[in-house]
Amino acid sequence: MFQKTKLITATTIGLALSVSVFSTAALAHEDVKNPVVKTRMMAMEAIGGGMKTLVGMAKGEMAFDAEKANAAMGIIAEKSAMAAPLFEANETDPKSEALPAIWENWDDFVKKMDDLAVASKANMALADAGSLGTALGQVGGTCKACHSDYRKK
Secondary structure: OHHHHHHHHHHHHHHHHHHHHHHHHHHHOOOOOOHHHHHHHHHHHHHHHHHHHHHHHHOOOOOOOHHHHHHHHHHHHHHHHHHHHHHOOOOOOOOOOEOOHHHHOHHHHHHHHHHHHHHHHHOOOOOOHHHHHHHHHHHHHHHHHHHHHHEOO
Protein backbone atom coordinates (compact mmCIF):
# COMPACT_ATOMS: atom_id res chain seq x y z
CA MET A 1 0.00 0.00 0.00
CA PHE A 2 2.84 2.39 0.84
CA GLN A 3 4.39 1.88 -2.61
CA LYS A 4 1.09 2.64 -4.33
CA THR A 5 0.59 5.79 -2.25
CA LYS A 6 4.15 6.89 -2.96
CA LEU A 7 3.63 6.35 -6.69
CA ILE A 8 0.38 8.28 -6.68
CA THR A 9 1.99 11.14 -4.77
CA ALA A 10 4.97 11.30 -7.16
CA THR A 11 2.63 11.22 -10.15
CA THR A 12 0.45 13.94 -8.66
CA ILE A 13 3.47 16.14 -7.98
CA GLY A 14 4.77 15.51 -11.50
CA LEU A 15 1.46 16.47 -13.03
CA ALA A 16 1.21 19.56 -10.85
CA LEU A 17 4.69 20.64 -11.91
CA SER A 18 3.84 20.03 -15.57
CA VAL A 19 0.60 22.01 -15.38
CA SER A 20 2.30 24.85 -13.51
CA VAL A 21 5.19 25.02 -15.97
CA PHE A 22 2.93 24.81 -19.01
CA SER A 23 0.54 27.44 -17.66
CA THR A 24 3.41 29.84 -17.08
CA ALA A 25 4.94 29.03 -20.47
CA ALA A 26 1.63 29.53 -22.25
CA LEU A 27 1.36 33.03 -20.82
CA ALA A 28 5.02 33.84 -21.48
CA HIS A 29 4.79 32.69 -25.10
CA GLU A 30 1.34 33.98 -26.02
CA ASP A 31 2.84 36.41 -28.58
CA VAL A 32 4.56 33.60 -30.49
CA LYS A 33 2.70 33.18 -33.77
CA ASN A 34 4.42 30.08 -35.19
CA PRO A 35 2.87 26.99 -33.54
CA VAL A 36 5.99 24.87 -34.18
CA VAL A 37 8.18 27.42 -32.42
CA LYS A 38 5.65 27.78 -29.60
CA THR A 39 5.67 24.02 -28.99
CA ARG A 40 9.48 24.01 -28.89
CA MET A 41 9.55 26.96 -26.52
CA MET A 42 7.07 25.32 -24.17
CA ALA A 43 9.14 22.12 -24.03
CA MET A 44 12.28 24.10 -23.27
CA GLU A 45 10.36 26.13 -20.67
CA ALA A 46 9.33 22.89 -18.97
CA ILE A 47 12.99 21.85 -18.78
CA GLY A 48 13.81 25.26 -17.32
CA GLY A 49 11.03 24.89 -14.77
CA GLY A 50 12.43 21.56 -13.65
CA MET A 51 15.88 23.08 -13.34
CA LYS A 52 14.47 26.01 -11.36
CA THR A 53 12.97 23.62 -8.83
CA LEU A 54 16.22 21.68 -8.48
CA VAL A 55 18.38 24.81 -8.22
CA GLY A 56 16.01 26.27 -5.63
CA MET A 57 16.47 23.16 -3.49
CA ALA A 58 20.23 23.17 -4.00
CA LYS A 59 20.46 26.84 -2.97
CA GLY A 60 18.32 26.23 0.11
CA GLU A 61 15.54 28.50 -1.17
CA MET A 62 13.23 25.57 -0.56
CA ALA A 63 13.67 22.41 1.47
CA PHE A 64 14.94 19.34 -0.33
CA ASP A 65 12.02 17.07 -1.15
CA ALA A 66 12.97 13.83 -2.90
CA GLU A 67 9.56 13.40 -4.54
CA LYS A 68 9.53 16.93 -5.96
CA ALA A 69 13.17 16.69 -7.00
CA ASN A 70 12.63 13.41 -8.81
CA ALA A 71 9.45 14.72 -10.45
CA ALA A 72 11.41 17.77 -11.69
CA MET A 73 14.22 15.54 -12.99
CA GLY A 74 11.59 13.36 -14.67
CA ILE A 75 10.20 16.38 -16.53
CA ILE A 76 13.70 17.30 -17.67
CA ALA A 77 14.30 13.74 -18.87
CA GLU A 78 10.95 13.53 -20.67
CA LYS A 79 11.13 16.90 -22.41
CA SER A 80 14.81 16.62 -23.36
CA ALA A 81 14.18 13.23 -24.96
CA MET A 82 11.54 14.78 -27.23
CA ALA A 83 13.28 18.12 -27.85
CA ALA A 84 15.48 17.40 -30.88
CA PRO A 85 12.57 16.26 -33.07
CA LEU A 86 10.76 19.49 -32.18
CA PHE A 87 13.64 21.41 -33.76
CA GLU A 88 13.86 19.36 -36.99
CA ALA A 89 11.87 21.90 -38.94
CA ASN A 90 13.93 25.06 -39.38
CA GLU A 91 11.08 27.39 -38.42
CA THR A 92 11.41 30.80 -36.86
CA ASP A 93 9.43 33.40 -35.01
CA PRO A 94 10.54 36.87 -33.86
CA LYS A 95 10.17 35.69 -30.24
CA SER A 96 12.29 32.55 -30.75
CA GLU A 97 15.53 32.22 -28.83
CA ALA A 98 16.85 29.47 -31.11
CA LEU A 99 19.92 30.38 -33.14
CA PRO A 100 20.37 29.35 -36.81
CA ALA A 101 23.42 27.42 -35.63
CA ILE A 102 21.03 24.64 -34.56
CA TRP A 103 20.32 23.73 -38.16
CA GLU A 104 23.84 24.53 -39.36
CA ASN A 105 25.30 22.10 -36.79
CA TRP A 106 22.39 19.69 -36.52
CA ASP A 107 24.36 16.60 -35.46
CA ASP A 108 26.08 18.49 -32.63
CA PHE A 109 22.77 19.95 -31.46
CA VAL A 110 21.14 16.50 -31.41
CA LYS A 111 24.11 15.10 -29.47
CA LYS A 112 23.82 17.85 -26.88
CA MET A 113 20.10 17.22 -26.46
CA ASP A 114 20.83 13.50 -26.14
CA ASP A 115 23.47 14.28 -23.51
CA LEU A 116 20.84 16.15 -21.49
CA ALA A 117 18.38 13.27 -21.79
CA VAL A 118 21.02 10.74 -20.69
CA ALA A 119 22.24 12.88 -17.78
CA SER A 120 18.74 13.57 -16.50
CA LYS A 121 17.64 9.92 -16.81
CA ALA A 122 20.78 8.82 -14.95
CA ASN A 123 19.88 11.15 -12.07
CA MET A 124 16.24 10.27 -11.50
CA ALA A 125 16.80 8.67 -8.10
CA LEU A 126 17.64 11.70 -5.98
CA ALA A 127 17.63 10.66 -2.35
CA ASP A 128 19.17 13.64 -0.56
CA ALA A 129 20.63 17.11 -1.03
CA GLY A 130 24.08 15.59 -1.62
CA SER A 131 22.89 13.60 -4.61
CA LEU A 132 21.13 16.72 -5.88
CA GLY A 133 24.38 18.68 -6.05
CA THR A 134 26.07 15.98 -8.12
CA ALA A 135 23.05 15.66 -10.40
CA LEU A 136 22.86 19.40 -10.99
CA GLY A 137 26.51 19.47 -11.96
CA GLN A 138 25.91 16.84 -14.63
CA VAL A 139 22.56 18.05 -15.91
CA GLY A 140 23.38 21.74 -15.64
CA GLY A 141 26.58 21.21 -17.61
CA THR A 142 24.65 19.73 -20.51
CA CYS A 143 22.17 22.62 -20.45
CA LYS A 144 24.97 25.17 -20.51
CA ALA A 145 26.79 23.41 -23.35
CA CYS A 146 23.71 23.65 -25.56
CA HIS A 147 22.69 27.18 -24.53
CA SER A 148 26.20 28.49 -25.17
CA ASP A 149 26.03 27.48 -28.83
CA TYR A 150 22.36 27.40 -29.74
CA ARG A 151 20.37 29.95 -27.72
CA LYS A 152 20.26 33.73 -28.00
CA LYS A 153 21.73 35.38 -24.95
